[in-house]
Amino acid sequence: MGRLFGRLQRMSVSQADISREWESTNCASCKSSARRRAGIQDVGRIRRQNVHAGVRDVESELNAAPPRRPRPSQANALPDLVPSANEPPGAWPPTRLTPPWPMRSARHRCRLRQNLMADRAPEGDTQETFLSHLVELRSRLLYSIIAVLAVFVALFPWSKEIYALLAKPMLNALPSGAQMIAPTSPNFSRAPQSGR
Amino acid sequence: MPLKVDADAAFLIALPFVLWQAWAFVAPGLYQNEKRLRSR
Numbered sequence: 001m002g003r004l005f006g007r008l009q010r011m012s013v014s015q016a017d018i019s020r021e022w023e024s025t026n027c028a029s030c031k032s033s034a035r036r037r038a039g040i041q042d043v044g045r046i047r048r049q050n051v052h053a054g055v056r057d058v059e060s061e062l063n064a065a066p067p068r069r070p071r072p073s074q075a076n077a078l079p080d081l082v083p084s085a086n087e088p089p090g091a092w093p094p095t096r097l098t099p100p101w102p103m104r105s106a107r108h109r110c111r112l113r114q115n116l117m118a119d120r121a122p123e124g125d126t127q128e129t130f131l132s133h134l135v136e137l138r139s140r141l142l143y144s145i146i147a148v149l150a151v152f153v154a155l156f157p158w159s160k161e162i163y164a165l166l167a168k169p170m171l172n173a174l175p176s177g178a179q180m181i182a183p184t185s186p187n188f189s190r191a192p193q194s195g196r
Numbered sequence: 197m198p199l200k201v202d203a204d205a206a207f208l209i210a211l212p213f214v215l216w217q218a219w220a221f222v223a224p225g226l227y228q229n230e231k232r233l234r235s236r
Contacts, residue, residue, distance in 0.1 A: 140221045144214040152206035159202035166201060 155162065207214075 137221060140217045144210070144217045147213045148206050148210040151210045152203055155202050155206055155209075159198040162205055163198035163201045
């Protein structure tokens with residue numbers, strides 16, 4: 001929970017900060033940009049989906065002092081920096097972040113970073129269009145209205161009873177001989193109908 | 197008059213369903229942290 005709050009606090013950076021940070025992930029050593037790999041077009045959406053908070057984490061992680069090169073006996077036991085295949089996709093932060101030994105090339109670093117960011121990136125291709133949201137809203141509204149109408153029709157035979165139930169306290173409070181003015185069924189007034 | 201009461205009662209009874217529909221429309225768009233808040 002504290003981790004979440006820390007991330008939320010870190011989110012309060014300016015738009016320029018975000019775009020600079022995001023652009024900086026475009027690596028000179030390989031031609032493809034991380035942004036393109038991640039399938040993200042506009043920076044505003046990145047901000048909305050809190051990606052950049054994680055970007056900073058990755059940067060600091062990559063720039064941190066490299067760990068000791070492991071002894072050969074430990075080499076296989078150490079986790080890989082790239083999230084492994086058996087890790088559920090979309091799990092962030094990935095549990096396996098520690099590189100086994102110093103990253104050797106800028107290209108390698110870039111690929112790792114891109115992998116991480118692509119993992120963290122919002123599902124760009126599965127984003128629905130504006131129109132599909134409208135269609136969904138329409139269907140939801142339709143279902144709601146149909147439900148209300150169905151209950152209305154179902155309650156229709158008992159509408160007078162419901163009304164009587166609600167009107168009963170007032171009828172009890174009325175002085176005998178008085179009559180409700182609202183159009184009701186004739187058996188609503190307590191007093192005998194006089195002269196009608 | 198009873199019809200009005202009937203309509204009101206119908207809306208009240210259908211209200212859970214209506215609210216659920218509204219939630220189902222909104223919920224997929226929640227941010228990750230909001231989803232975390234929801235699941236707790």
